[in-house]
């Protein structure tokens with residue numbers, strides 16, 4: 433019984449409440465079903481050919497009302513106290529900011545370090561602050577029994593104490609768009625020493641390019657690609673000609689495009705001005721056949737120039 437040697441964790445509490453409710457419900461299921469079968473037989477017409485009136489029995493009625501009431505209220509009591517516990521993070525918890533967006537997680541630590549997967553130290557409580565850049569997401573770590581909605585424009589949080597070493601799944605539990613099912617990450621629980629190693633390691637080098645951009649790269653233009661990756665454009669636009677939520681950047685330049693601009697359908701030729709406008713303010717042109725799903729990105733003029741040059745070269 434590992435939980436006898438340390439304070440109950442959130443996972444212990446959630447499991448205990450779940451077990452309690454389950455056992456109580458199962459007991460009532462068996463009890464009520466058995467009673468029903470027993471009465472059906474005992475008071476069948478065969479055995480009681482002559483119906484009789486049964487007068488009320490106040491003691492019996494009070495018992496079958498009060499006993500279940502107290503038992504079921506106890507479910508509420510344990511659920512409520514554990515819920516209160518889960519909404520009160522310890523003061524010494526390490527605060528990690530989580531940013532959710534379509535369709536990735538990003539984690540920011542107190543020292544400014546960032547990562548795509550969550551790293552924590554064994555037995556050190558963490559408070560996870562949840563922010564969304566776009567739509568509703570759900571942050572869940574099933575292994576530690578925590579799950580909260582990530583609501584745009586609202587600051588939500590959860591906390592837990594990682595009591596097991598190892599790697600666990602992080603999932604998005606709210607249907608948040610076409611690639612919702614790929615919105616996955618990992619929780620790495622490290623020993624205190626390993627965590628310090630990781631936490632204080634300098635990583636000036638940009639993170640390794642992900643598989644999704646390993647495909648055709650315009651020679652020499654890693655800077656533009658880095659921008660596209662950092663600004664999450666590649667979640668919706670491919671560079672290899674495959675369709676995602678938005679059109680592929682490959683072969684886009686110079687193409688004739690049916691768009692709705694200012695409420696009127698028009699045909700435009702994709703040139704630098706068009707690219708610049710549709711990136712700066714995605715609402716100016718609505719491309720036919722695509723959902724109005726593009727968020728307004730924050731690009732510097734330099735980054736915008738790089739991206740346009742990149743798209744132009746990507747034939």
Ligand SMILES: [Cu+2]
Pocket residue numbers: 532533535568569570604605606607608612615
């Ligand atoms: Cu999501």
